[in-house]
Amino acid sequence: MSKSSQTGDEDRRTGPKRSEASRIAVQQAAIVELNEHGWRGFSVDRVAKRAKASKQTIYKWWQGPALLAVEAVLDTLPEIVEEDGNPEFKVAALISPLIAAMRNGDGAHIWRGVLLAAADDPDASEVFREWMHRDIRQPLRHVLAREANLGHIRRDWEIDFALELLVGPIWQRLLGMRGPIPERYAERLAESVMAYHYKDAPKG
Amino acid sequence: MSKSSQTGDEDRRTGPKRSEASRIAVQQAAIVELNEHGWRGFSVDRVAKRAKASKQTIYKWWQGPALLAVEAVLDTLPEIVEEDGNPEFKVAALISPLIAAMRNGDGAHIWRGVLLAAADDPDASEVFREWMHRDIRQPLRHVLAREANLGHIRRDWEIDFALELLVGPIWQRLLGMRGPIPERYAERLAESVMAYHYKDAPKG
Amino acid sequence: MSKSSQTGDEDRRTGPKRSEASRIAVQQAAIVELNEHGWRGFSVDRVAKRAKASKQTIYKWWQGPALLAVEAVLDTLPEIVEEDGNPEFKVAALISPLIAAMRNGDGAHIWRGVLLAAADDPDASEVFREWMHRDIRQPLRHVLAREANLGHIRRDWEIDFALELLVGPIWQRLLGMRGPIPERYAERLAESVMAYHYKDAPKG
Amino acid sequence: MSKSSQTGDEDRRTGPKRSEASRIAVQQAAIVELNEHGWRGFSVDRVAKRAKASKQTIYKWWQGPALLAVEAVLDTLPEIVEEDGNPEFKVAALISPLIAAMRNGDGAHIWRGVLLAAADDPDASEVFREWMHRDIRQPLRHVLAREANLGHIRRDWEIDFALELLVGPIWQRLLGMRGPIPERYAERLAESVMAYHYKDAPKG
DNA sequence: AGATAAACGAGACGGTACGTCACGTCTTAGG
DNA sequence: CCTAAGACGTGACGTACCGTCTCGTTTATCT
Known part of the structure; x- marks a missing residue:
């Protein structure tokens, strides 16, 4: 669970705890709504109604x-x-859960919604960015750093560019959205990242 | 000018023509509004008010x-x-107007809005996709086809992937939006496309 | 034809005359529209379209x-x-064309619209009032004045009250609008006017 | 308060009640607007703005x-x-509050608006009709029924006609609207109703 | 026979209001 | 204190109509 949906304080003393049932119902309803109406038609009112939760609770x-x-x-x-x-495989592994999710039935539709939601709102954007930083950029830096021939890739902007090469094409796919995501897509993206960086690598 | 804002018929005989002044005022106002309020706060009402146009005319x-x-x-x-x-330069030239626009003052903000607007609405998405097809994908295909060592890049999905490698990272930049777009960005993207495809190229 | 639809000037020198065909088409269309949509839904745009006239012409x-x-x-x-x-008959005759019109098919609906239109707009109200003055109040005054026993009904407010007794109930019918206008309605209204005024008449 | 502005259910258990303050503010604003702009210029938007209420709440x-x-x-x-x-006085009493309201400052203007609003809309018409039925027609029937010499006035259409004689002239006044309502107007209308019906009464 | 001018169809335009929908805050009552 | 239910102010949506205006065509009368 992400940060903002945690209580944060451990010394709360009285009254009932946050209802886990409510949280789950709301999040599930949110996903269904996002799928059925897209981000454009996503509405807190409807999520509340579907989850039998109150708007107050959601807010x-x-x-x-x-x-x-x-x-x-x-x-x-x-x-x-x-x-x-091998490093290529490790890099591909970073985005393959994401790509798997998008291939899964309505996944592409839902993730499209996420992308838009994140872009629409500064706070959501921040949460999304943090997730990407923690779950993709950080591991990516590790893989690149440890890989013998790419040890020279260290600076922030280099990692950032590698990240862009890795995930950017996915967003283009998502926004253009024609047909399903092809096979071995994650692998090909990883190859592309490697190909770009190896070209500068010291031959050996 | 894009398709939907053209009259299309040239044999209309009577009645006033579409007011060019109004079209320009509206489009300029739209850009200002997009810049000031982002896509989230973009509102036809405000555009109309700023352009001194009527909502009806806009719609x-x-x-x-x-x-x-x-x-x-x-x-x-x-x-x-x-x-x-050289081909790398030609490929870079395809996106450099876009990147130049984004570097230009509020450009990034505005283009972010465009990306979101296009993703929010199927028709806008179609217009955006057509623009990209015509102004980027088509020329890209030409460059790749004519380039001696890349003549094997022909199939649609191959072009699509090259396109994704070329513009995807831009969207990631735009959505993540930290700091300005670095120098030689277009060139580096072009290099990345080339690096990926040359690796499959018959050695010569 | 009423005043405002006449040209009024006879010294126009050049150009076509007012098109009678257009006038008729517009007025007929207006009546149809008034019947189909009531006063609430009455729209110049639709009248123009139906009459194949231009709004400019109508205005x-x-x-x-x-x-x-x-x-x-x-x-x-x-x-x-x-x-x-006899005087009662003469009085009844003043409103019987009106009542006949209202009984005629959609007449009630249409006249309801007229009443509302007249009440909605000061100029229309004036035209309506003039019609009533000329076609009902004036003749009514004549009848009352000539009738031996009612010669004492002379003052304006007396005539006005008689007029109100005569036509007011029709508007109440029109606004309440349950069922058709009963038989002998005009006669009964005339009787009512007479009954009220005779009670003050000098016995003889 | 009329029917449609009541909640109707008494067993609602949770959530805020309807805000009485809002209801009052809206209705007062509505009357002011009706007076200032007439029915023609009556607009929910303006009422909402003046009452600092939301359109949604009004609707x-x-x-x-x-x-x-x-x-x-x-x-x-x-x-x-x-x-x-005496019966004449009782009948006059039925409409004298109405006539008093119309004499009161802007009353005539406002009531004119009411009449038009009621005529413009089927539901408003129904509410108006119910009010008239309950507050005027019903008591009128009682008075006529109990009055010795008018016991023969029983059938619906007879009551309806009496009602038309009683209130119709008021509408004619309201629509024609020249000058103020004269003194003893209610009494004269009552007399007129009586005069008409006594003429058929069995002589005693 | 032009030239002149008005009438006319079509319809674009700036406005204002409509009736609906969503947001985010606030109020009430139940557990 | 958490929750469900939902009323409320704010403001945008997309549509309809008003009354003015600009086009280009079609008559009529005047030179």
């Missing part, structure tokens, strides 16, 4: 529709696991 | 806020010009 | 929708004819 | 501008009180 735990949508979907991603293999 | 010529925003900005892009030079 | 000859509606209907009333008979 | 409790106007004014009428005296 208490989420700052607004954008954060609600973004967190609801991000919370469904699996934990990141360190994979073994 | 007559544009289907809604999304198309209004997208066209207003796309119409400001310069015509595409064929450039000379 | 040239009529000041606005209210006058258009009122005149269109008033122009369908027959000329007033002096009738013979 | 929640009133079906539209017509019902808003009609109810706002009808709600200002005093309760009906049974009066003592």
